[in-house]
Amino acid sequence: MCYGGIDLKHLQRETESRLAGLPKVDAPVAPAEGLIARVGALLKGLIAKRPEVQRE
Numbered sequence: 001m002c003y004g005g006i007d008l009k010h011l012q013r014e015t016e017s018r019l020a021g022l023p024k025v026d027a028p029v030a031p032a033e034g035l036i037a038r039v040g041a042l043l044k045g046l047i048a049k050r051p052e053v054q055r056e
Helices: 008-019 035-049
Strands: none
Touching: none
């Protein structure tokens, strides 16, 4: 059993080794994928389909 704290250097090496095979992507340049992109597309579709409001 391990009663010590988390070894941060070990954690960093473990994280880097797990991420080593993944492509490096700059977050602001990356395309929006997943849930955020689907919600954005849904909102754009709803806005495009809404009826015009007649003002008096």
